[in-house]
Amino acid sequence: xxxxxxxxxxxxxxxxxxxxxxxxxxxxxxxxxxxxxxxxxxxxxxxxxxxxxxxxxxxxxxxxxxxxxxxxxxxxxxxxxxxxxxxxxxxxxxxxxxxxxxxxxxxxxxxxxxxxxxxxxxxxxxxxxxxxxxxxxxxxxxxxxxxxxxxxxxxxxxxxxxxxxxxxxxxxxxxxxxxxxxxxxxxxxxxxxxxxxxxxxxxxxxxxxxxxxxxxxxxxxxxxxxxxxxxxxxxxxxxxxxxxxxxxxxxxxxxxxxxxxxxxxxxxxxxxxxxxxxxxxxxxxxxxxxxxxxxxxxxxxxxxxxxxxxxxxxxxxxxxxxxxxxxxxxxxxxxxxxxxxxxxxxxxxxxxxxxxxxxxxxxxxxxxxxxxxx
Amino acid sequence: xxxxxxxxxxxxxxxxxxxxxxxxxxxxxxxxxxxxxxxxxxxxxxxxxxxxxxxxxxxxxxxxxxxxxxxxxxxxxxxxxxxxxxxxxxxxxxxxxxxxxxxxxxxxxxxxxxxxxxxxxxxxxxxxxxxxxxxxxxxxxxxxxxxxxxxxxxxxxxxxxxxxxxxxxxxxxxxxxxxxxxxxxxxxxxxxxxxxxxxxxxxxxxxxxxxxxxxxxxxxxxxxxxxxxxxxxxxxxxxxxxxxxxxxxxxxxxxxxxxxxxxxxxxxxxxxxxxxxxxxxxxxxxxxxxxxxxxxxxxxxxxxxxxxxxxxxxxxxxxxxxxxxxxxxxxxxxxxxxxxxxxxxxxxxxxxxxxxxxxxxxxxxxxxxxxxxx
Numbered sequence: 113x114x115x116x117x118x119x120x121x122x123x124x125x126x127x128x129x130x131x132x133x134x135x136x137x138x139x140x141x142x143x144x145x146x147x148x149x150x151x152x153x154x155x156x157x158x159x160x161x162x163x164x165x166x167x168x169x170x171x172x173x174x175x176x177x178x179x180x181x182x183x184x185x186x187x188x189x190x191x192x193x194x195x196x197x198x199x200x201x202x203x204x205x206x207x208x209x210x211x212x213x214x215x216x217x218x219x220x221x222x223x224x225x226x227x228x229x230x231x232x233x234x235x236x237x238x239x240x241x242x243x244x245x246x247x248x249x250x251x252x253x254x255x256x257x258x259x260x261x262x263x264x265x266x267x268x269x270x271x272x273x274x275x276x277x278x279x280x281x282x283x284x285x286x287x288x289x290x291x292x293x294x295x296x297x298x299x300x301x302x303x304x305x306x307x308x309x310x311x312x313x314x315x316x317x318x319x320x321x322x323x324x325x326x327x328x329x330x331x332x333x334x335x336x337x338x339x340x341x342x343x344x345x346x347x348x349x350x351x352x353x354x355x356x357x358x359x360x361x362x363x364x365x366x367x368x369x370x371x372x373x374x375x376x377x378x379x380x381x382x383x384x385x386x387x388x389x390x391x392x393x394x395x396x397x398x399x400x401x402x403x404x405x406x407x408x409x410x411x412x413x414x415x416x417x418x419x420x421x422x423x424x425x426x427x428x429x430x431x432x433x434x435x436x437x438x439x440x441x442x443x444x445x446x447x448x449x450x451x452x453x454x455x456x457x458x459x460x461x462x463x464x465x466x467x468x469x470x471x472x473x474x475x476x477x478x479x480x481x482x483x484x485x486x
Numbered sequence: 487x488x489x490x491x492x493x494x495x496x497x498x499x500x501x502x503x504x505x506x507x508x509x510x511x512x513x514x515x516x517x518x519x520x521x522x523x524x525x526x527x528x529x530x531x532x533x534x535x536x537x538x539x540x541x542x543x544x545x546x547x548x549x550x551x552x553x554x555x556x557x558x559x560x561x562x563x564x565x566x567x568x569x570x571x572x573x574x575x576x577x578x579x580x581x582x583x584x585x586x587x588x589x590x591x592x593x594x595x596x597x598x599x600x601x602x603x604x605x606x607x608x609x610x611x612x613x614x615x616x617x618x619x620x621x622x623x624x625x626x627x628x629x630x631x632x633x634x635x636x637x638x639x640x641x642x643x644x645x646x647x648x649x650x651x652x653x654x655x656x657x658x659x660x661x662x663x664x665x666x667x668x669x670x671x672x673x674x675x676x677x678x679x680x681x682x683x684x685x686x687x688x689x690x691x692x693x694x695x696x697x698x699x700x701x702x703x704x705x706x707x708x709x710x711x712x713x714x715x716x717x718x719x720x721x722x723x724x725x726x727x728x729x730x731x732x733x734x735x736x737x738x739x740x741x742x743x744x745x746x747x748x749x750x751x752x753x754x755x756x757x758x759x760x761x762x763x764x765x766x767x768x769x770x771x772x773x774x775x776x777x778x779x780x781x782x783x784x785x786x787x788x789x790x791x792x793x794x795x796x797x798x799x800x801x802x803x804x805x806x807x808x809x810x811x812x813x814x815x816x817x818x819x820x821x822x823x824x825x826x827x828x829x830x831x832x833x834x835x836x837x838x839x840x841x842x843x844x845x846x847x848x849x850x851x852x853x854x855x856x857x858x859x860x
Contacts, residue, residue, distance in 0.1 A: 155813040180806045188802050428562050432554045439529040
């Protein structure tokens with residue numbers, strides 16, 4: 113067994129808090145992973161990401177294999193050295209972005225052939241090549257199996273065929289990964305919104321055996337209620353002693369509700385993408401700094417957050433920066449958002465550890481529904 | 487006499503080093519002022535600007551009067567509070583940018599009427615209004631008289647008429663400014679490339695009496711040699727006991743050659759603008775990080791600079807960021823450039839103080855001409 117030690121410290125209902133111990137540092141769970149697409153968490157310095165409380169970040173295989181190229185990153189010392197992030201790093205398999213960004217995709221049992229959205233060059237991504245890129249060349253601490261991104265909505269027979277392909281690719285990913293000291297491989301549950309498919313996918317992944325289990329194919333348009341139902345159906349079938357990762361999710365309320373259902377890890381571009389579009393996140397939902405109501409508001413965004421971006425700049429100034437299209441607008445709002453997301457995870461971890469997560473969840477839902485940011 | 491105390495510590499040839507004491511802090515001269523156009527030095531945090539060694543920054547009246555509006559900045563506590571820069575700040579008069587950015591300009595003896603480049607709204611800038619905005623509303627430590635930007639090239643009679651208008655506006659600026667404790671007003675020498683006009687402009691400005699003297703209307707296409715000739719002709723006629731400010735200049739070589747001619751203060755968008763376009767400055771000239779030669783270069787930009795951007799990131803990574811159009815490219819290169827410019831000023835101050843400026847200048851020119859960045 114090479115899986116990173118995952119020590120559960122407390123559970124509260126289905127929610128759980130603990131620590132994943134890796135050679136590059138400890139990941140406190142539930143954990144939110146900021147997305148460092150192309151070797152940079154957009155508009156932030158890595159120090160800011162670290163100081164905001166992130167223990168682990170995510171890198172995108174698709175972007176990095178195209179630019180600067182996985183072999184080049186390897187030659188330059190691997191993704192940690194290249195990007196200046198020394199903590200744990202998880203990479204995705206590249207599959208999702210081939211599906212969302214690349215053109216001229218040609219799916220086969222072997223893998224997926226596609227054209228780069230940057231220069232049109234042709235590439236092939238197979239389970240084996242994805243593992244080579246992630247684990248050997250980029251040097252990810254946690255690699256993800258290649259899977260097929262089942263479209264939504266999707267008929268059941270199509271969803272089953274896609275799930276079966278992902279299971280076969282999961283086996284090939286596992287075989288290619290082999291046994292590695294200090295690196296882990298996660299499998300991905302698919303099956304669209306069909307609970308029996310999701311359950312079967314989970315059970316058969318566990319037979320193959322991974323170091324952690326992700327739930328993929330959500331946050332693709334199915335809606336909040338459906339996402340929660342799928343989690344309700346899947347999570348009980350995932351092994352309690354391994355980390356559970358909900359991919360590509362989400363808004364703060366999604367994180368709270370997924371933690372309530374037993375999820376341990378998240379990633380999402382939302383905090384940084386929103387930050388580049390003038391939006392700040394809060395317990396009350398998104399706040400659009402472009403709104404004229406902030407033009408003369410001298411309050412900081414959130415003085416309770418231990419982050420200069422949240423504490424040391426007036427909303428009036430942020431409003432001005434957003435309106436003026438200044439770099440500093442994206443820099444400060446992305447920074448605030450990453451700090452807010454990390455603080456939300458820290459508050460959830462504390463609530464679970466202290467046996468008051470149900471209360472936290474109820475209060476959070478009330479704040480979220482009120483939308484009363486002031 | 488309300489002028490800030492200007493203490494010359496040493497001279498070496500025409501070059502001089504000293505300190506301007508202001509209520510908000512000391513400005514070491516020769517000084518380079520980073521440009522904070524709209525209340526932010528683009529892509530930098532104010533802490534980084536400070537730590538890079540800048541004692542004073544520049545704010546643009548034109549931009550700020552249009553957005554967020556001078557009255558609004560005043561209501562929000564003035565430009566220092568609004569932008570988070572607590573050190574000395576100089577504002578330009580707005581004239582240059584009305585000339586370069588606004589449309590539907592209508593010049594008169596009274597002032598200049600124009601349309602905002604942002605929303606087309608009509609505005610009037612007079613010497614009195616410019617002083618009100620700079621000194622009363624933004625709260626600049628150093629205000630600049632409104633002047634007319636003489637076009638280049640320009641016939642002599644046109645240059646004279648323009649210079650005469652600027653002199654009359656200088657008098658009105660002075661009258662509007664009055665006597666203020668803790669704030670200063672600088673006059674601006676005009677006269678295009680005509681040495682007799684420049685000399686007359688300087689002499690008549692001195693009759694009016696300002697706290698410092700700027701040389702305007704250069705770096706508008708006249709070329710390096712002509713700029714140096716104009717400085718040779720003008721500087722000897724400026725009072726030695728007051729700061730001399732060369733506006734809107736320039737490249738590192740321009741700064742060295744202007745310091746050699748007795749200039750004390752500079753501002754330019756070049757370090758930040760270049761930084762947003764993938765360019766790093768060095769003693770050897772500009773370095774284009776997009777160039778393929780840097781794709782696998784693991785060296786930092788310049789490890790002798792005490793700036794994380796210059797020291798802690800490989801050129802290969804910077805190359806990747808520039809190619810990928812990442813925010814961090816602009817952030818790191820602007821940071822490096824501001825640190826490089828400040829370090830250049832510090833090296834010049836030390837060379838003057840130690841009586842070896844001629845040698846420094848010669849060595850710098852040799853490096854610049856070699857272009858041998860390695």
